[in-house]
Amino acid sequence: MNKYIQYCAKLCSLAVISLLFAGKAHAWGPIGHRVIGEIASNHLSEKAKKGVASLIGRETLAMISNWPDFIKSDTTNKYNHTSKWHYVDFTGNISRAEFEKELRAMKGENLYTQLLSMSQQLKNPSISKEKKVEALKWLVHLVGDLHQPLHVGRDEDQGGNKIQIFWFDRPSNLHRLWDEHLIEFQQYSYTEYTKILDIAPATQVKSYQAGTIIDWLYESHILSDKVYARTRTRKN
Numbered sequence: 159m160n161k162y163i164q165y166c167a168k169l170c171s172l173a174v175i176s177l178l179f180a181g182k183a184h185a186w187g188p189i190g191h192r193v194i195g196e197i198a199s200n201h202l203s204e205k206a207k208k209g210v211a212s213l214i215g216r217e218t219l220a221m222i223s224n225w226p227d228f229i230k231s232d233t234t235n236k237y238n239h240t241s242k243w244h245y246v247d248f249t250g251n252i253s254r255a256e257f258e259k260e261l262r263a264m265k266g267e268n269l270y271t272q273l274l275s276m277s278q279q280l281k282n283p284s285i286s287k288e289k290k291v292e293a294l295k296w297l298v299h300l301v302g303d304l305h306q307p308l309h310v311g312r313d314e315d316q317g318g319n320k321i322q323i324f325w326f327d328r329p330s331n332l333h334r335l336w337d338e339h340l341i342e343f344q345q346y347s348y349t350e351y352t353k354i355l356d357i358a359p360a361t362q363v364k365s366y367q368a369g370t371i372i373d374w375l376y377e378s379h380i381l382s383d384k385v386y387a388r389t390r391t392r393k394n
């Protein structure tokens with residue numbers, strides 16, 4: 159698990175309540191997202207720090223990182239269209255070339271299209287501050303989701319949501335195991351987790367930061383293949 163969250167640390171340059179949404183969990187629980195936000199804060203350039211502060215003042219990336227999950231409870235249905243933004247599903251065990259082909263052939267909004275969109279909005283000088291604050295909240299959150307392997311898992315089982323498992327003696331599903339159970343098992347606070355995980359040497363951080371969004375997505379997808387391969391499903 160620790161090794162897994164370390165993958166999240168690679169996103170430092172860019173700046174997990176798993177909700178059951180219509181029976182489908184969509185995100186790291188709050189701790190996972192805060193850890194990723196905090197690690198990102200630790201590695202921002204001076205310019206990026208200023209840019210973030212100009213948008214969210216004294217708030218931190220950890221503090222804003224769960225907002226895209228909180229809005230799922232909005233009773234006005236204003237954000238219903240964003241439920242597909244938290245993940246992007248593929249076929250299992252595919253090559254990088256096949257992965258990119260599937261990604262290019264996808265229609266509609268997903269984790270990848272929205273990461274691009276939020277990045278563009280943050281760079282666009284003609285967009286309001288209010289919109290940019292929202293884009294930053296999405297960016298921090300989606301970069302976190304991208305590093306939960308089952309957010310880049312398989313379409314056939316809704317990223318592990320349809321795979322029933324037991325976590326100790328409690329019935330659960332594979333997606334939720336990765337969103338919450340594994341993280342909560344350690345009983346660390348998000349600041350403790352951050353200290354434990356944010357240990358990559360500078361050269362390693364640099365190589366993480368050099369990756370593209372597609373590099374990160376494919377890496378998560380490969381990890382999801384390993385998760386699926388090692389999962390024994392629950393027999394009811």
Ligand SMILES: [Zn+2]
Binds near residue numbers: 186226227
């Ligand atoms: Zn999410």
